[in-house]
Amino acid sequence: MAVVPARAYKPKDKALVEGAVKIVYTRIFTRLSQDKYTSVSSINKAIYPFLYDHNARSFKGRAYSRLQQFEEMEKPALEPLPEKRFEMRKQLDLTVMKNGHVHLGPDRHYYSVPYSYIGKKVRLLFSKSFVEIYHRHELIASHPRVKSPHNYTTDPAHMASQHQFVSDWSPDYFLKQAREISPDVEFYIAQVLLKKFIPNKLTEPVVEF
Numbered sequence: 604m605a606v607v608p609a610r611a612y613k614p615k616d617k618a619l620v621e622g623a624v625k626i627v628y629t630r631i632f633t634r635l636s637q638d639k640y641t642s643v644s645s646i647n648k649a650i651y652p653f654l655y656d657h658n659a660r661s662f663k664g665r666a667y668s669r670l671q672q673f674e675e676m677e678k679p680a681l682e683p684l685p686e687k688r689f690e691m692r693k694q695l696d697l698t699v700m701k702n703g704h705v706h707l708g709p710d711r712h713y714y715s716v717p718y719s720y721i722g723k724k725v726r727l728l729f730s731k732s733f734v735e736i737y738h739r740h741e742l743i744a745s746h747p748r749v750k751s752p753h754n755y756t757t758d759p760a761h762m763a764s765q766h767q768f769v770s771d772w773s774p775d776y777f778l779k780q781a782r783e784i785s786p787d788v789e790f791y792i793a794q795v796l797l798k799k800f801i802p803n804k805l806t807e808p809v810v811e812f
Contacts, residue, residue: 630657690730699723703761705736711752715761716744 609616631653640646658670667675697705699720704713705727716725716736726737729748736744746756774796781792 627657630660690732692728692730695727695729697725697727699725703763704755704757707734707748710748710750712749713755714744714746715755715757717761718763 609620631650634653635646635649638649640649655670658673659668661668695708699705699716699722700713701721703718703721704715705725706713707727707729714727714734714736720738720743723738725743728735728737732748734746734748735742744758744761746758749756777792777796778789781789
């Protein structure tokens with residue numbers, strides 16, 4: 604289904620909308636009791652019998668009702684709901700930075716794109732749970748949205764080959780490097796790691812630094 608607003612400067616559209624509002628007001632609202640409803644579920648429960656009666660009533664001058672029309676014509680044409688719930692999106696046009704990331708201003712967070720798009724204009728679409736990045740209408744990167752200021756969400760596959768070595772970084776990696784220098788350096792690095800989270804291994808497709 605689609606909600607289609609009445610067109611501006613089209614009186615015929617306006618009349619249809621106002622007519623539907625008048626019918627619903629007469630057949631449902633005016634029949635509600637004067638009780639106070641303290642929740643959406645309680646008022647919906649009170650509305651439902653009148654709504655069913657409205658939909659089951661035959662159209663004037665016709666032998667079928669709204670409910671019959673829905674059951675016979677519209678319901679068989681319905682498709683399953685999408686797996687993901689629809690989310691409103693916002694849009695930003697950005698330039699990919701030299702480090703292969705774009706900056707989502709509202710969260711002050713950075714997201715990676717494939718390194719071949721460095722310096723190019725891209726369009727960033729974001730909702731409350733995900734971020735998608737497009738170049739000339741082609742999806743080039745997708746990330747879960749992370750509201751972590753001044754941090755980076757990086758897909759190792761987006762990095763140039765000379766930078767992909769960081770995908771092997773882990774606390775054990777740093778401690779091993781420090782141990783080869785001296786026990787004191789190893790102790791110092793261990794204390795640093797206790798104060799800053801670093802993933803054990805960047806095996807997931809999306810990583811936060």
